[in-house]
Amino acid sequence: EAGVAQSPRYKIIEKRQSVAFWCNPISGHATLYWYQQILGQGPKLLIQFQNNGVVDDSQLPKDRFSAERLKGVDSTLKIQPAKLEDSAVYLCASRPLGGEINQPQHFGDGTRLSIL
């Protein structure tokens, strides 16, 4: 099966600019996650969707970050305006709903964002 697709792979912007990332999860996966991974650290969950509804966005900096999953499939994550500390890899993951207990999450390869 096709994996989680993310684009772009790399993005370089200046601080205070805007940027958007796109994720296409594995077909049929109802749950979608966005993570931020700063160099040398483990991924940190930003937001979790179930279908097109938000389940958990407690760690999303809502003054500058937004995310949507309008049709319950693809998702976009936006940063506006970007700060230097937003330099990181942004990972998208998906997981099926129901079925076997503790289904693992499937990750894309992320978008590496550099802020100048």
Add this chain to the structure above:
Amino acid sequence: LAKTTQPISMDSYEGQEVNITCSHNNIATNDYITWYQQFPSQGPRFIIQGYKTKVTNEVASLFIPADRKSSTLSLPRVSLSDTAVYYCLVGSIYNQGGKLIFGQGTELSVKP
């Protein structure tokens, strides 16, 4: 979600068996233990998951003692391509949506 503690880094040589131990003293009755592997410039990849005793798949084995306060990921006969960061995570089987909290992970370096 239980906190996990694992070594920051480990070194090994090709052909050796590598054991990475993770501590999770506050693990709850309903918690599973899951390990992910992450190569540079890639997203984490699921390796193995277990609740108690021993679990084995084609990639690794997971040993969990009776008190479940720790677990050990065992990689048999590692190769250079096993150089990666390994994350130990603990999460409840009743956790809606399968939320994961990643620690810093263990950076394994395999040398020739």
